[in-house]
Amino acid sequence: MSLTYLEAIREAQARAxxxxxxxxxxxxxxxxxxxxxxxxxxxxxxxxxxxLDSPISEDAMVGMAVGAAIEGMRPIVEMQFADFSLVGFNxxxxxxxxxxxxxxxxxxxxxRLPFGxxxxxxxxxxxxxxxxxxxxxxxxxLTPATVEDAYSMLLEAVALxxxxxxxxxxxxxxxxxxxxxxxxxxxxxxxxxxxEGRDLTIVTYSAMVHEALEAAKELSGEGWxxxxxxxxxxxxxxxxxxxxxxxxxxxxxCVGEAWPWGGVTAEIISRVTAEGFGLLDAPxxxxxxxxxxxxxxxxxxxxxxxxxxxxxxxxxxxxxx
Amino acid sequence: xKVPVIMPQLxxxxxxxxxxxxxxxxxxxxxxxxxxxxxxxxKATMSVTAPCTGTIEKFTAQLNESYVxxxxxxxxxxxxxxxxxxxxxxxxxxxxxxxxxVAKPDANGRxxxxxxxxxxxxxxxxxxxxxxxxxxxxxxxxxxxxAADLAGVAGSGAAGRVTIEDFEKFITTLxxxxxxxxxxMRVAVADAMRRSWTRPLATVGLPVRLDAVLAHRKTSxxxxxxxxxxxxxxxxxxxxxxxxxxxxxxTKIVHPGSIDVGFAVEAEDGVLVxxxxxxxxxxxxxxxxxxNELVELARExxxxxxxxxxSIATVTNFGxxxxxxxxxIPLPEQTLVLGxxxxxxxxxxxxxxxxxxxxxxxxxxLSFDHRxxxxxxxxxxxxxxxxxxxxxxxx
Numbered sequence: 001m002s003l004t005y006l007e008a009i010r011e012a013q014a015r016a017x018x019x020x021x022x023x024x025x026x027x028x029x030x031x032x033x034x035x036x037x038x039x040x041x042x043x044x045x046x047x048x049x050x051x052l053d054s055p056i057s058e059d060a061m062v063g064m065a066v067g068a069a070i071e072g073m074r075p076i077v078e079m080q081f082a083d084f085s086l087v088g089f090n091x092x093x094x095x096x097x098x099x100x101x102x103x104x105x106x107x108x109x110x111x112r113l114p115f116g117x118x119x120x121x122x123x124x125x126x127x128x129x130x131x132x133x134x135x136x137x138x139x140x141x142l143t144p145a146t147v148e149d150a151y152s153m154l155l156e157a158v159a160l161x162x163x164x165x166x167x168x169x170x171x172x173x174x175x176x177x178x179x180x181x182x183x184x185x186x187x188x189x190x191x192x193x194x195x196e197g198r199d200l201t202i203v204t205y206s207a208m209v210h211e212a213l214e215a216a217k218e219l220s221g222e223g224w225x226x227x228x229x230x231x232x233x234x235x236x237x238x239x240x241x242x243x244x245x246x247x248x249x250x251x252x253x254c255v256g257e258a259w260p261w262g263g264v265t266a267e268i269i270s271r272v273t274a275e276g277f278g279l280l281d282a283p284x285x286x287x288x289x290x291x292x293x294x295x296x297x298x299x300x301x302x303x304x305x306x307x308x309x310x311x312x313x314x315x316x317x318x319x320x321x
Numbered sequence: 322x323k324v325p326v327i328m329p330q331l332x333x334x335x336x337x338x339x340x341x342x343x344x345x346x347x348x349x350x351x352x353x354x355x356x357x358x359x360x361x362x363x364k365a366t367m368s369v370t371a372p373c374t375g376t377i378e379k380f381t382a383q384l385n386e387s388y389v390x391x392x393x394x395x396x397x398x399x400x401x402x403x404x405x406x407x408x409x410x411x412x413x414x415x416x417x418x419x420x421x422x423v424a425k426p427d428a429n430g431r432x433x434x435x436x437x438x439x440x441x442x443x444x445x446x447x448x449x450x451x452x453x454x455x456x457x458x459x460x461x462x463x464x465x466x467x468a469a470d471l472a473g474v475a476g477s478g479a480a481g482r483v484t485i486e487d488f489e490k491f492i493t494t495l496x497x498x499x500x501x502x503x504x505x506m507r508v509a510v511a512d513a514m515r516r517s518w519t520r521p522l523a524t525v526g527l528p529v530r531l532d533a534v535l536a537h538r539k540t541s542x543x544x545x546x547x548x549x550x551x552x553x554x555x556x557x558x559x560x561x562x563x564x565x566x567x568x569x570x571x572t573k574i575v576h577p578g579s580i581d582v583g584f585a586v587e588a589e590d591g592v593l594v595x596x597x598x599x600x601x602x603x604x605x606x607x608x609x610x611x612x613n614e615l616v617e618l619a620r621e622x623x624x625x626x627x628x629x630x631x632s633i634a635t636v637t638n639f640g641x642x643x644x645x646x647x648x649x650i651p652l653p654e655q656t657l658v659l660g661x662x663x664x665x666x667x668x669x670x671x672x673x674x675x676x677x678x679x680x681x682x683x684x685x686x687l688s689f690d691h692r693x694x695x696x697x698x699x700x701x702x703x704x705x706x707x708x709x710x711x712x713x714x715x716x
Contacts, residue, residue, distance in 0.1 A: 006334075037334060037364075038363055038364070114334075118330070118334050118335075119330045119390070120330040170334035171334060173334040173336075174334060174335065174336035174337070175336055250454075250456050250484075250485045250486075277455045277459075278455050278456055278458070278459030278460075279455075279456055279459075280454060280455050280456050281454040281455075281456040281457060281484055281485040281486075282454060282478075282484075298330065320478075320479060321478060321479050321484075
């Protein structure tokens with residue numbers, strides 16, 4: 001049996017529905033239609049009355065989920081695109097994010113954000129907005145890069161008592177396949193060494209893990225051994241694993257598909273320079289999407305986001321320092 | 322001219338699609354954007370359209386097979402008009418002249434040179450061996466090393482900087498050698514010399530006749546050491562004008578508070594510098610006993626606290642090693658070090674006797690911080706010291 005990243009997300013939701021009667025799914029067209037990307041395909045049939053179509057209002061969707069969570073439920077909210085979650089932003093950051101801190105009542109909601117660029121996605125269907133959610137206290141922000149992580153982290157997201165922003169990358173939906181679902185997983189908040197190396201550390205997450213691994217493969221042909229750290233979750237951020245890796249290599253390159261300004265890559269560099277200045281043998285670097293809206297044209301899009309080629313070029317520059 | 326028909330990006334996150342039907346046949350004429358192939362994704366059924374006007378040459382794709390986005394599904398033979406209209410003829414590419422690239426007129430018609438270099442160059446003083454990364458600094462601090470210890474390491478980094486990797490290799494090669502600990506005295510001297518060497522230092526020399534000093538010494542009891550004559554002469558010269566002993570700090574010359582002069586004494590594995598306070602205010606005879614006492618205490622490394630530090634210049638008698646010339650390095654907190662070479666018999670032309678006569682001559686050297694003094698000022702100071710030493714009875 002082989003299954004995709006998208007199927008793993010469907011399977012995780014099926015299992016969550018099966019294991020816990022408090023779980024339900026709420027979102028636009030998640031019922032009969034099976035979701036914009038078919039992440040809830042057949043779940044409405046399998047779990048009648050627990051996979052519910054919402055009105056076209058992200059504000060109402062999250063607001064209703066917060067209310068249900070207060071009453072003891074564990075809702076999963078599906079956004080059609082991460083970009084549209086900004087319409088429900090107020091409910092997520094002001095209501096869900098602060099609920100426990102205001103009332104001592106936890107808010108175990110999971111908001112699934114199909115995010116990240118695909119060819120031709122353009123400005124409203126490609127955004128990587130993990131950093132703006134990570135900015136707010138009270139939220140957990142997960143960014144799985146593998147089929148296994150998509151499955152196990154979504155299950156853990158539903159089990160957590162805090163509101164979780166689950167960033168699932170659209171480009172990985174069909175491009176990633178695994179043989180079977182995992183039986184065990186690293187805990188949330190623990191990064192993974194996706195490739196071991198000694199010359200340079202690339203810290204990244206989600207789809208960029210695969211670009212970084214491709215770049216590392218290319219550079220190994222030139223005699224460089226690149227260590228790739230897959231953050232898995234951007235909040236909490238596993239500073240220890242990053243620091244330990246930089247201690248091994250002395251050089252840090254952070255890669256993110258999101259915009260550079262005040263983002264996850266900036267946060268990592270800030271932490272490493274503040275807490276691990278003495279580990280750095282060269283100025284830490286980062287590679288992000290260009291600071292413009294995401295372009296439609298496939299060629300422009302390919303130039304807009306970091307790719308294996310641009311990651312390898314940035315790494316080469318840093319290795320020559 | 323053949324134009325490929327390519328599986329388009331059919332929607333968000335779609336990686337591949339299945340061929341459901343061919344809507345036209347090879348040999349058919351088609352217009353640009355006409356539907357050619359029906360494909361199915363897991364979301365919807367859609368059409369692949371013609372990229373240009375022309376005739377279908379062939380379809381390479383098979384019915385009911387799945388193809389990834391970007392795969393070639395067939396080819397269209399484009400019409401002549403279409404080739405011209407779309408500029409598809411590769412045999413006549415648009416020309417871009419060098420002048421177009423180098424200098425393009427801007428909106429106001431002014432010609433501007435296009436930049437060829439992006440980003441700022443590395444500052445010269447940040448390149449090469451002088452640049453130590455934070456990690457290298459931290460590692461060197463851990464091992465108690467300083468930048469001078471890296472002088473023998475060829476760097477492999479940008480502009481020849483020593484990378485952490487170069488450094489670790491260097492440390493590994495050291496471990497193959499026999500190593501012994503340097504004494505604390507050695508380490509202290511090394512530290513002082515390194516700090517002093519951060520300044521531009523220069524040395525001038527002057528031969529002086531020692532006959533008068535040696536004659537005076539024979540008749541004295543107790544006998545002053547030759548260096549004490551030089552020390553006293555230096556103290557007098559500096560009391561006349563203390564500026565040469567000043568220290569440059571930023572934009573200010575810091576003048577010495579009192580004429581306290583040190584002298585170098587070789588002790589086991591290093592050099593100690595006892596200090597004679599107010600050397601300008603006591604005559605040679607009154608200094609001799611104190612001088613001899615301090616030499617002994619220094620050799621036993623039992624110098625009292627009030628006899629070390631705070632001096633404004635140092636005298637060193639390298640002549641005791643038989644050396645006639647040297648370029649000593651002043652202490653880091655001092656601008657001057659006066660050196661004295663070994664006396665030798667040399668022929669001297671005597672104008673009165675109209676012949677060469679044997680005299681005893683030694684070189685006085687003055688090493689100085691060139692930021693504070695120039696050769697002229699250093700030379701004048703040295704001349705004055707030589708003059709004072711020619712009349713030892715006045716010292």
